[in-house]
Amino acid sequence: MKQVTFPQTMFEKIWNAHVVRKIEGQGALLYIDRHLIHEVTSPQPFAALREAGRKVHRPELTFGMVDHSIPTTPIRAYGRRSLIPIPDKQAEVQVGVMDRNSRAAGIQFFSVDDPRNGIVHVVAPEQGLTLPGTIIVCGDSHTSTLGAFGLLAFGIGTSEVEHVLASQCLWQVKPKTMEVRIEGELPSGCTAKDLALFIMGQIGAAGGTGHCIEFTGPVIRSLSMESRLTVCNMAIEAGARAGMIAPDETTFAYLQGRPFAPRGEMWERAVASWSELASDEGASYDHVVVLHADELSPQVTWGTSPMMVAPVTGRVPEPENFGDEATARRALTYMGLEPGTPIQEIHLDRVFIGSCTNSRIEDLRIAASIVRGKRVAAGLRAIVVPGSGLVKQQAEEEGLAQIFEDAGFEWREPGCSMCVGMNGDRLTEGERCASTSNRNFEGRQGTGGRTHLVSPAMAAAAAIAGHFVDIRNWQ
Numbered sequence: 120m121k122q123v124t125f126p127q128t129m130f131e132k133i134w135n136a137h138v139v140r141k142i143e144g145q146g147a148l149l150y151i152d153r154h155l156i157h158e159v160t161s162p163q164p165f166a167a168l169r170e171a172g173r174k175v176h177r178p179e180l181t182f183g184m185v186d187h188s189i190p191t192t193p194i195r196a197y198g199r200r201s202l203i204p205i206p207d208k209q210a211e212v213q214v215g216v217m218d219r220n221s222r223a224a225g226i227q228f229f230s231v232d233d234p235r236n237g238i239v240h241v242v243a244p245e246q247g248l249t250l251p252g253t254i255i256v257c258g259d260s261h262t263s264t265l266g267a268f269g270l271l272a273f274g275i276g277t278s279e280v281e282h283v284l285a286s287q288c289l290w291q292v293k294p295k296t297m298e299v300r301i302e303g304e305l306p307s308g309c310t311a312k313d314l315a316l317f318i319m320g321q322i323g324a325a326g327g328t329g330h331c332i333e334f335t336g337p338v339i340r341s342l343s344m345e346s347r348l349t350v351c352n353m354a355i356e357a358g359a360r361a362g363m364i365a366p367d368e369t370t371f372a373y374l375q376g377r378p379f380a381p382r383g384e385m386w387e388r389a390v391a392s393w394s395e396l397a398s399d400e401g402a403s404y405d406h407v408v409v410l411h412a413d414e415l416s417p418q419v420t421w422g423t424s425p426m427m428v429a430p431v432t433g434r435v436p437e438p439e440n441f442g443d444e445a446t447a448r449r450a451l452t453y454m455g456l457e458p459g460t461p462i463q464e465i466h467l468d469r470v471f472i473g474s475c476t477n478s479r480i481e482d483l484r485i486a487a488s489i490v491r492g493k494r495v496a497a498g499l500r501a502i503v504v505p506g507s508g509l510v511k512q513q514a515e516e517e518g519l520a521q522i523f524e525d526a527g528f529e530w531r532e533p534g535c536s537m538c539v540g541m542n543g544d545r546l547t548e549g550e551r552c553a554s555t556s557n558r559n560f561e562g563r564q565g566t567g568g569r570t571h572l573v574s575p576a577m578a579a580a581a582a583i584a585g586h587f588v589d590i591r592n593w594q
């Protein structure tokens with residue numbers, strides 16, 4: 120008898136291939152291909168395992184890094200990274216515990232002195248851990264980043280981390296599917312970050328709630344892997360469970376030869392099966408959103424949610440023109456901004472280039488190309504924090520680090536740094552920062568700190584000018 124097949128989305132194909140057991144009304148038990156852990160959300164699960172007398176079930180599928188709590192102080196004064204003091208006691212404990220737990224469990228661990236260490240969402244692709252068609256989890260919300268490789272990646276809570284460590288499986292309720300199709304072409308001067316912020320402004324911080332978003336269309340297809348990672352990184356800010364992009368030649372070219380990618384005949388077989396993953400013609404999503412990139416301008420956030428965003432040529436909005444007036448009013452008070460102020464008249468105290476959104480080599484190249492031969496504005500403090508030790512090495516080899524230092528930027532050791540105020544890199548009360556990260560919540564970069572989210576190009580230009588400028592006019 121001929122088998123009838125229905126067109127399926129990429130999400131459905133990956134989900135169905137990983138279901139170990141299904142209970143009606145309670146979701147599915149999924150097999151997890153790779154589990155990434157970091158020092159903030161793993162100590163508790165390891166302690167719980169010990170208490171229950173359990174072992175890590177598949178240590179060879181578990182990969183650990185330290186990224187959130189480690190200082191990014193330049194290594195020069197210390198000789199070795201592990202000698203840089205960690206002033207925050209809790210952070211110091213987290214890093215030490217991570218080290219001990221990983222070694223005791225026999226998992227793959229990139230310690231602070233290992234050049235492969237860095238922000239977990241930057242390191243995983245770099246090492247070729249992100250294979251299309253797989254499921255990857257991590258106790259970190261921005262795990263959605265990794266879906267750029269045509270895989271299902273999502274953040275989990277600490278009790279779920281424990282479950283995965285113990286069993287390599289996880290109960291999940293099936294999310295709905297959403298297609299976000301970007302038509303047209305990315306205008307010059309606009310990058311994946313501008314696109315991600317624009318999408319946030321269009322669909323809102325709750326626009327993707329309960330959904331797995333698949334980004335599709337010609338603009339997405341034209342993006343490099345680094346840029347696709349930036350787009351999927353911000354899916355979580357739209358409330359989505361995960362973000363994903365179908366794998367293609369760009370994906371395969373990026374992965375080939377990476378340490379944990381298959382080789383030889385296995386590589387050929389893998390590419391053949393990955394080529395079947397894209398959503399089938401006629402597959403249907405629960406929701407479809409179509410946006411056009413042709414009119415896109417570089418974007419700057421003005422408020423305390425990534426959806427509070429305006430084009431660089433625009434102005435800080437009147438709260439009554441923003442959907443939720445009370446929230447906008449509160450955001451403007453916190454941000455110390457007057458409605459109607461031209462975005463380009465917003466002056467800055469700090470610039471941060473880094474985070475899992477924008478700390479890859481492509482980001483550093485574009486930022487360096489803008490600051491080459493120029494100087495950071497007087498009184499402004501600017502830092503560049505590469506996403507991993509390998510990005511740092513490559514940037515130094517390409518002369519980018521020198522360009523930044525000559526321009527007056529601080530060149531740091533890799534880590535989450537000023538994206539999250541938990542490692543010593545932070546804003547002080549009232550300081551205003553152009554940041555290439557993904558969250559601008561109240562206090563995110565330090566109590567009372569004011570964050571404007573932008574692309575690396577826009578951050579670099581703002582560091583030189585001292586205020587936001589339209590990168591399309593940069594010379």
Ligand SMILES: CC(C)[C@H](C(=O)O)[C@@H](O)C(=O)O
Binds near residue numbers: 159160258259261539
């Ligand atoms: C510390 C960690 C749990 C957190 C997250 O899950 O996202 C952090 O990475 C962040 O970006 O706020």
Ligand code: SF4
Binds near residue numbers: 240475476534539556
């Ligand atoms: S860089 Fe920022 S967003 Fe990314 S994992 Fe670290 S703290 Fe979270």
